[in-house]
Amino acid sequence: MSETLQITDADLLDQTAIAVQEAGSALLERFGEVVGYQTREELMAALVANDDAALAILRPRLTRLRPDAGWVEDELDGGALPAGEWWVVDPAEGNVNHLHALPEWAVTATLVRDNRPVLTAVHLPLTGQTYTALAGAGAHLDGRPLRVSRTADLGLGIVATSQARPDEDEEVVRRVGSSITAMLFDALVVRTSVPATLHLLNVAAGRIDVFWQFAGARADLLPGALLVTEAGGRISDAGGRPWTPESESFLAAAPGVHAGAVATLSR
Structure with missing residues (x-):
């Protein structure tokens, strides 16, 4: 049995978290000034440049972890996926905020298995925080358990x-x-x-x-x-x-x- 098949989902999540953190560092180096654009074409080019910088790190790392998993090419796609494993990645979630020097942006990677998300890692480069979740094993912020509010009204x-x-x-x-x-x-x-x-x-x-x-x-x-x-x-x-x-x-x-x-x- 290959090493890829032997890795547990928990170990896979740990490696996914490292991948989004490294991609986040690349985006952080590009962050700071408002990126000017005058046309939709210039805007799209700036968005793609950010995506490409993060994907250059994410795609090879995640592919090594799960070489047989599919890859969703368009982050704006919706609907069901074919059977099997798929990486659903947003290399610059909140990309337009990044271009406008606003703080609300992140890097995300989620492994979907037969249309059910089984693990996810979300990294916020400006704060250094990483949120993770593993199906059946809870959600965490930098290793600390998360719990939704108790509000009843x-x-x-x-x-x-x-x-x-x-x-x-x-x-x-x-x-x-x-x-x-x-x-x-x-x-x-x-x-x-x-x-x-x-x-x-x-x-x-x-x-x-x-x-x-x-x-x-x-x-x-x-x-x-x-x-x-x-x-x-x-x-x-x-x-x-x-x-x-x-x-x-x-x-x-x-x-x-x-x-x-x-x-x-x-x-």
């Missing part, structure tokens, strides 16, 4: 949402707007910013109570979905139904406010 809760991508169709945009309005009535505070992953880290750590999003890609939801689940939270679509990467909406919440969030988002 949505009216006392901090909630958050994110824009999945630019250029959403009109129906999605209107849904986002109406959901924010509904939450402004029912929750204590509503936060809106990108990227989704950083909100989901906060749900897993018990800092905020609810995160929801309409539309979305595997790369921006799978890492947080595993972290929140392993920290004791609930994952569904906005209507309370089981969530899959094919769902049209996503909801992550502390158990005590999940039903209230579903009721608010279903109005």
